[in-house]
Amino acid sequence: MDDVSEQSPAPRPPRTAADDEAFKKELVPLIPHLRAFARTLCGDPASADDLAQDAMMKAWDARASFQMGTNMKAWTFMILRNQFYSEKRRSWRQSQLDQEAAERTLVAVDDPEAPVALDELRQGLAMLPPEQREALILVGAGGFAYEEAAEICDCAVGTVKSRVSRARRALHAILDDGAYDRDGRSAGDAMQSILADAERLSTVR
């Protein structure tokens, strides 16, 4: 869009252009995180980006209700998650398709040189119940405290804790017995390769 016409200030007495600018300045660095969270919900990168963009628009439209200085990351994640589930409710059939796409995409790796273990972790994650996967991602990868994850998922802190621990156990078991769908690999290979990679990483660090 090259035609950015500067018009007279908006008739929005309480909200200034500086407020919008401050809001935007905080929102922009969150975009990569919103994309990553959307990817874990949708799987399919294209619909994940659609979801993240919708969430961004929603966040922008609701900017007046955001209290600057509070946790914008948690706020936008909550918007994104609500958006995801309301779309899902709107079209259950579509969500079934999304789920299949998610599982396919979680299996697909763009980078052919990506370590095998990541591929297997993707598949393991795809096998978890959605609420467990979500909790584990928020706490284990998104850097949220249990309390924040509980707020994002609109549930009790204890519920998040138990979902995370169940997810960890299940993932561990899936990777350990190679219960994920991958033909021709023997049990425990995934865990072995994850451990090997982790060891390598820890020696590098």
Place this chain on the structure above:
Amino acid sequence: MIEPMPSQDPRKAAAALDEARLRQQAIGVRLRQLFDEVVNEDVPDEFLEILKRGDERAAGSE
């Protein structure tokens, strides 16, 4: 019948515990890596377009 776990060697038990912890840590490291993979991707232009359009809407009628 299932044989009871031979729980004789406390050193072995400690090692098993360490291994379990190591495994959980390994999964944690991987999980963050999986997430960060996407975080580190370049953000498609459309995302910034949305904010640009948002500015226009804010500046325009709405």
